[in-house]
Amino acid sequence: MIWVDTIAQGILLGGLYALFAAGLSLVFGIMRLVNLAHGDLIVMGAYLILVLVTLLGLSPFIAVLVAMPLMFALGWGLQKHLLNRTLGDDILPPLLVTFGLSVVLQNALLEGFSADSQRLPTDMLTTASVQIGSIALGVMPLLTFASAILVIICLNQIFYRTSLGRAFRATSDDPVTASLMGIKPNQVFAVATGIAMIIVTIAALYLGLRSNFDPNIGPARLIYAFEAVIIGGLGSLWGTLIGGIIIGVAQTVGAAINPEWQILAGHIAFLVVLLIRPRGLFPRAND
Amino acid sequence: MTYFVQTRTTISGVSTALGAAILFCLILLPFFAGRGLIQDMFTILTMLVLAQLWNLLAGYGGLVSIGQQAFVGMGAYTLFGVVILGGVDPVAATLCSGLGALVIAVPTAFFAFRLNGAYFAIGTWVIAEVVRLLVAQWKVLGGGTGTSLPRDATGNMWFVDGIKALLNIKTSAARDVLAYWLALALAVATIAGIYWLLRTRRGLALAAVRDNIEAAKSVGVDAARMKWVVFLTSAFGTGLAGGLIYMQKARISPDAAFSVTDWTAYVIFIVVIGGIGTIEGPILGVLIFVVLQSLLADFGSWYLLSLGLLAIVIMLVAPRGLWGLLSERTGLHIFPVQRRLHGLGLETSEE
Amino acid sequence: MALLQTDELIAHYGDFQALFGVDITLNEAEVVAIIGANGAGKTTLMRSISGVLRNAAQAIKFDGAAIGDRPADEIMAKGLAMVPEGRRLFPSLSVEENLLIGAYGRKGEGHWTLDTVYNLFPILRAKRTNPGTALSGGQQQMVAIGRALMSNPRVLLCDEISLGLAPVVIKDIYKAVPAIKAAGASLIVVEQDIGQAMAVADRVYCMMEGQVTLSGTPASLSRDAIHDAYFGAVA
Numbered sequence: 001m002i003w004v005d006t007i008a009q010g011i012l013l014g015g016l017y018a019l020f021a022a023g024l025s026l027v028f029g030i031m032r033l034v035n036l037a038h039g040d041l042i043v044m045g046a047y048l049i050l051v052l053v054t055l056l057g058l059s060p061f062i063a064v065l066v067a068m069p070l071m072f073a074l075g076w077g078l079q080k081h082l083l084n085r086t087l088g089d090d091i092l093p094p095l096l097v098t099f100g101l102s103v104v105l106q107n108a109l110l111e112g113f114s115a116d117s118q119r120l121p122t123d124m125l126t127t128a129s130v131q132i133g134s135i136a137l138g139v140m141p142l143l144t145f146a147s148a149i150l151v152i153i154c155l156n157q158i159f160y161r162t163s164l165g166r167a168f169r170a171t172s173d174d175p176v177t178a179s180l181m182g183i184k185p186n187q188v189f190a191v192a193t194g195i196a197m198i199i200v201t202i203a204a205l206y207l208g209l210r211s212n213f214d215p216n217i218g219p220a221r222l223i224y225a226f227e228a229v230i231i232g233g234l235g236s237l238w239g240t241l242i243g244g245i246i247i248g249v250a251q252t253v254g255a256a257i258n259p260e261w262q263i264l265a266g267h268i269a270f271l272v273v274l275l276i277r278p279r280g281l282f283p284r285a286n287d
Numbered sequence: 288m289t290y291f292v293q294t295r296t297t298i299s300g301v302s303t304a305l306g307a308a309i310l311f312c313l314i315l316l317p318f319f320a321g322r323g324l325i326q327d328m329f330t331i332l333t334m335l336v337l338a339q340l341w342n343l344l345a346g347y348g349g350l351v352s353i354g355q356q357a358f359v360g361m362g363a364y365t366l367f368g369v370v371i372l373g374g375v376d377p378v379a380a381t382l383c384s385g386l387g388a389l390v391i392a393v394p395t396a397f398f399a400f401r402l403n404g405a406y407f408a409i410g411t412w413v414i415a416e417v418v419r420l421l422v423a424q425w426k427v428l429g430g431g432t433g434t435s436l437p438r439d440a441t442g443n444m445w446f447v448d449g450i451k452a453l454l455n456i457k458t459s460a461a462r463d464v465l466a467y468w469l470a471l472a473l474a475v476a477t478i479a480g481i482y483w484l485l486r487t488r489r490g491l492a493l494a495a496v497r498d499n500i501e502a503a504k505s506v507g508v509d510a511a512r513m514k515w516v517v518f519l520t521s522a523f524g525t526g527l528a529g530g531l532i533y534m535q536k537a538r539i540s541p542d543a544a545f546s547v548t549d550w551t552a553y554v555i556f557i558v559v560i561g562g563i564g565t566i567e568g569p570i571l572g573v574l575i576f577v578v579l580q581s582l583l584a585d586f587g588s589w590y591l592l593s594l595g596l597l598a599i600v601i602m603l604v605a606p607r608g609l610w611g612l613l614s615e616r617t618g619l620h621i622f623p624v625q626r627r628l629h630g631l632g633l634e635t636s637e638e
Numbered sequence: 639m640a641l642l643q644t645d646e647l648i649a650h651y652g653d654f655q656a657l658f659g660v661d662i663t664l665n666e667a668e669v670v671a672i673i674g675a676n677g678a679g680k681t682t683l684m685r686s687i688s689g690v691l692r693n694a695a696q697a698i699k700f701d702g703a704a705i706g707d708r709p710a711d712e713i714m715a716k717g718l719a720m721v722p723e724g725r726r727l728f729p730s731l732s733v734e735e736n737l738l739i740g741a742y743g744r745k746g747e748g749h750w751t752l753d754t755v756y757n758l759f760p761i762l763r764a765k766r767t768n769p770g771t772a773l774s775g776g777q778q779q780m781v782a783i784g785r786a787l788m789s790n791p792r793v794l795l796c797d798e799i800s801l802g803l804a805p806v807v808i809k810d811i812y813k814a815v816p817a818i819k820a821a822g823a824s825l826i827v828v829e830q831d832i833g834q835a836m837a838v839a840d841r842v843y844c845m846m847e848g849q850v851t852l853s854g855t856p857a858s859l860s861r862d863a864i865h866d867a868y869f870g871a872v873a
Contacts, residue, residue, distance in 0.1 A: 095404075097602050100599040104596055108592055111592070170739050173730050179714075182743010226409045260431075271417070
């Protein structure tokens with residue numbers, strides 16, 4: 001029975017990784033940009049929520065609603081004034097600029113908040129669990145998983161049901177022809193990064209509620225997110241969720257065998273998938 | 288009608304003489320410099336080697352790796368392994384560290400070459416993490432906490448006695464001088480090797496692959512083979528540097544030896560600030576890096592923060608780095624690799 | 639005053655100069671055809687007018703305003719829509735979504751809606767949920783034209799809409815021109831097929847090597863004059 005429990009925890013953990021990954025996947029899908037600062041932006045979001053909680057005395061769940069528009073604006077500005085200038089045929093500028101941004105963010109957070117680990121305040125709800133058969137599932141992991149599914153449903157709705165989503169897909173296909181339709185690709189990219197930052201804020205909430213965080217943990221979150229995206233196949237949001245679940249299950253199973261193997265097991269699972277399905281489990285047809 | 292292809296420029300002739308003079312001074316440096324300067328110079332030279340090799344990968348090969356720490360760490364751990372477990376002399380063991388890096392470079396390339404562009408970058412990072420986590424399980428070498436080189440190994444290293452007698456200094460200082468000379472040799476060999484590679488037919492093929500992989504294939508360049516050659520060369524040299532760095536430190540831990548900040552972030556910033564895709568750029572970059580480090584040493588994370596900001600600004604306003612700006616203004620090339628066609632009545636201007 | 643006018647228009651691709659001072663005008667409710675061989679600069683001219691290539695501001699005037707330096711999305715919003723060479727449908731979008739996105743930057747007050755476009759090209763109504771790129775070449779061209787019409791443009795630029803299509807399909811597509819004109823748009827049609835251009839246009843410009851070599855109404859141009867302007871006079 002212990003294995004059923006381990007796997008159930010792993011699946012729920014996958015929800016967290018899917019939240020880490022959804023923003024990365026969105027931005028890559030639309031503008032072929034891999035933001036190496038993605039993990040650090042998640043950590044920054046957690047600090048922003050923490051500041052709002054401490055200063056305004058808000059509950060984290062309210063604070064996240066305040067943080068969302070701020071993070072949207074940050075993402076929008078970042079894309080418009082910095083990242084759009086790096087897009088082009090050469091892969092070096094976006095990679096090196098976002099890598100620089102990652103280091104800058106980490107060290108700015110270190111200056112501002114020190115290297116001490118922090119945690120968002122938890123209450124009854126966040127420590128509660130529900131009994132399903134013989135296994136106990138935490139309310140928090142369940143909430144995380146539900147949020148991941150909700151985020152993916154919302155993103156798919158935006159993508160396939162709105163005029164903004166059509167503009168996203170058209171710009172991704174062919175930016176020049178998109179501009180002939182009156183679409184401003186740079187504007188579309190800025191909105192996309194803004195939306196990605198909203199997802200980042202949601203991910204940050206659960207990151208901060210479920211575990212300690214400090215300024216240095218961003219790169220590891222980027223790596224988990226990246227592995228989930230690659231396993232799922234570029235451009236497939238549901239694939240990203242599956243990818244997150246695979247990493248999550250591998251980690252909990254690894255940890256059950258030997259606590260030191262938790263992270264390693266996740267990476268190994270990723271390499272195995274890369275070995276047998278180099279384009280991921282659900283690759284997009286026209287890539 | 289005759290024509291000839293030339294890469295040499297007048298200035299490069301002058302700079303060859305100047306370079307020889309500088310090299311001569313550097314070789315003799317331990318005879319009149321203090322131990323602190325020798326240690327700083329060791330850092331500069333090893334960072335220069337790492338920067339040149341990353342530049343070969345990213346600037347010339349178009350392979351942006353964020354996983355160079357895998358080869359530094361693996362090189363270093365190989366050195367510790369053969370010294371501690373095999374009883375080999377540390378100086379001889381540095382040669383093994385290059386091979387140790389190659390051992391993981393082959394599977395790394397096998398996985399990472401399945402990923403393109405930006406994903407290649409993160410892929411190399413993941414593999415470096417895997418190697419770090421695996422090495423942390425290697426209990427004989429201290430597991431996660433690390434270990435030191437045994438005293439009798441460091442005390443009786445080759446050449447140390449000779450250097451002690453020659454310079455009349457203590458064992459520990461003599462070890463630093465030895466490490467410095469080895470680093471100097473490695474740096475010169477690296478720069479000379481890359482310069483030679485870029486001036487051969489292979490170097491041309493490399494530039495062709497970077498600029499347009501399809502076009503390069505169509506004129507018969509084996510792009511996949513070039514990627515392997517560049518990746519393995521860079522891994523081998525990076526492993527040697529890693530072995531040397533930790534031979535000098537004499538103490539190792541997985542977190543330090545596989546640090547993405549120390550062995551990849553700094554290196555990327557050095558190359559980007561100095562000038563990516565040139566041999567001169569990393570040299571200029573490493574000097575700027577050291578100056579900034581001494582200026583900002585007391586400000587902790589402000590140092591990395593400002594390096595990052597500087598790299599971002601340079602990438603946006605001068606993508607060819609400070610050396611690029613300089614050589615654009617002055618037409619200066621110390622290591623010219625461009626080919627100029629003369630004769631045939633089409634006397635061309637620069638490039 | 640002309641609705642659309644180019645004045646000494648010059649265009650470059652890097653070091654390569656593609657247009658050497660081109661003057662053309664398009665009047666309200668007019669169909670102008672531009673003919674010329676491959677590499678004559680016709681597509682460059684279309685890309686310049688539509689804003690894909692930037693030019694000197696004064697080199698292109700639309701409705702009296704200088705637009706030569708404006709980006710494509712702004713020009714489209716002013717009422718100049720383009721059917722690009724090679725159709726360029728968005729592969730991730732269905733037929734209907736391809737049409738809808740045509741109205742992203744400008745809806746305009748006018749005749750063209752999803753419904754009226756489907757009436758113009760009835761076959762598209764049946765294929766509305768298919769991916770745009772799953773259609774035949776002629777049908778894809780209809781989508782591309784419909785997509786441009788969805789913004790109710792005042793000027794429709796058609797770049798080589800008959801390229802690679804069977805004659806019977808070309809005839810079908812050109813049957814739409816009177817309806818487009820009747821709904822209030824003026825057209826510039828780029829064509830390699832001289833006969834087709836003569837049949838549809840009020841006036842014709844012939845281009846060669848980045849310059850206009852001949853212009854006039856179809857009736858006023860002799861076959862020999864066109865031949866010389868098209869291929870260059872044999873000296």
